Every structure is written in C-alpha cells, then in structure tokens.
Amino acid sequence: MAASNSNTISLKLFIDPNSNRLLFAEAGKDFVDFLFSIMLLPVGTVIRLIGKQGTGCIGNIYDSIENLGNSYMLCSNYKPKEDCSKYMANGFSWCPSCYKQMDLDFTFVNFRDKVGVGFVKESVTYMITDDLAVRPMSAKSIFTLLNHLNIKDAGDLEEKVIAVGANEGVELLRASMQTKTVLTAVFLGGKKESSIKSEPIH
Numbered sequence: 524m525a526a527s528n529s530n531t532i533s534l535k536l537f538i539d540p541n542s543n544r545l546l547f548a549e550a551g552k553d554f555v556d557f558l559f560s561i562m563l564l565p566v567g568t569v570i571r572l573i574g575k576q577g578t579g580c581i582g583n584i585y586d587s588i589e590n591l592g593n594s595y596m597l598c599s600n601y602k603p604k605e606d607c608s609k610y611m612a613n614g615f616s617w618c619p620s621c622y623k624q625m626d627l628d629f630t631f632v633n634f635r636d637k638v639g640v641g642f643v644k645e646s647v648t649y650m651i652t653d654d655l656a657v658r659p660m661s662a663k664s665i666f667t668l669l670n671h672l673n674i675k676d677a678g679d680l681e682e683k684v685i686a687v688g689a690n691e692g693v694e695l696l697r698a699s700m701q702t703k704t705v706l707t708a709v710f711l712g713g714k715k716e717s718s719i720k721s722e723p724i725h
Contacts, residue, residue: 531686536710538681545706547668548651555649555657556641558584561696579700580655587657595643653706655699
C-alpha cells in the first residue's frame with residue numbers, strides 16, 4: 524500500500540472475525556522498509572549473539588531479510604553476513620576478532636549509483652503475517668497461509684485499511700519484543716474502530 528501522506532503509511536489488514544485475530548497485512552515498500560530498519564538497531568547484534576528465543580518476533584524480521592531473494596532487495600549487501608565483518612588495511616593481516624588471515628578483497632559500494640532508497644523494491648506488494656514474517660504477496664502465499672491456519676473460507680475474512688504513524692511504529696517495535704502475535708496485539712488490542720476503515724472482501 525502507498526503512503527497516505529508524509530507522516531503515515533497505509534496498511535491493509537485481513538482479520539478472522541471468528542477468532543478476532545489479524546491473519547496478515549498487505550503492505551508496500553514503506554512499511555517493509557520500516558520493519559527491516561528495526562534490524563539497524565542494536566537488537567540485530569543481540570539476536571545473533573543470544574539466539575532468537577525470548578525476542579518475540581524480531582527473529583522473524585531477521586529471517587525475512589535473509590530469505591527474501593535478491594530480486595526483491597535493492598541491494599544484496601543488506602542481507603546479514605555470517606562472515607567476520609572486521610576490516611584491516613594491511614593485506615594478509617590477522618583478524619583480531621576471528622583470528623583468521625584477512626586475505627579477501629574489500630569492495631566499496633557506491634550507494635549513490637543504486638536506484639531507489641531503503642531495503643526492498645517498490646514495485647512489489649508484500650504480505651506481513653501476524654508474527655512479522657515478510658514475503659512477496661501472491662494468491663499462492665495467501666492460500667498457503669490460510670490453509671496453515673485452517674481457514675476454510677477466505678470470504679469470511681474482514682478487510683480493514685488503517686494509517687500507521689509514529690505511535691503505531693513504536694507499538695510495533697515494543698510488541699515485536701514481547702509477543703508472537705504482533706499485528707493482532709497492536710491493531711486489534713484496544714484499537715478504536717472509528718480510526719479504521721472497514722471494507723468487505725470480494
């Protein structure tokens with residue numbers, strides 16, 4: 524979904540009214556870039572050091588960056604690297620971190636030559652599940668998710684369009700560290716109905 528104005532991002536929610544659970548959201552580049560930017564915070568290092576247990580859904584964002592194909596990412600250099608990231612100017616020196624010989628070429632990337640800004644490409648619509656896993660949206664991905672959740676009739680789902688601003692962004696960050704049902708907690712937990720536009724699914 525495109526940004527509705529300079530301060531908010533439009534997000535389409537798909538809700539199972541029987542369980543009052545938000546199953547997934549349809550989003551564009553702006554919202555996915557926001558989610559992925561969370562990994563620029565120190566929590567990314569924390570996940571790598573202590574593992575993904577006890578970090579809510581942050582680990583799913585990390586996995587999404589790793590698993591999205593290069594055809595969806597603006598630059599493959601954004602993907603997490605397992606190799607040592609230390610750099611030393613003297614060739615064939617020993618790395619003080621991993622104690623291996625540093626004999627690989629170091630390539631500088633001119634980001635000004637790249638088309639676009641952010642993390643993912645703009646021409647793609649993305650699906651974000653309740654636990655913040657991100658994948659390209661398609662009929663197949665929707666069917667697979669609904670089948671996994673034992674949803675028999677997609678026609679029973681409710682569709683709502685909301686505007687996500689700074690306050691919701693902070694709540695998403697907080698909930699992502701505390702629960703596996705982030706979207707439900709943030710957008711259905713006490714959300715005022717008057718601020719949400721409801722549309723039927725056809």
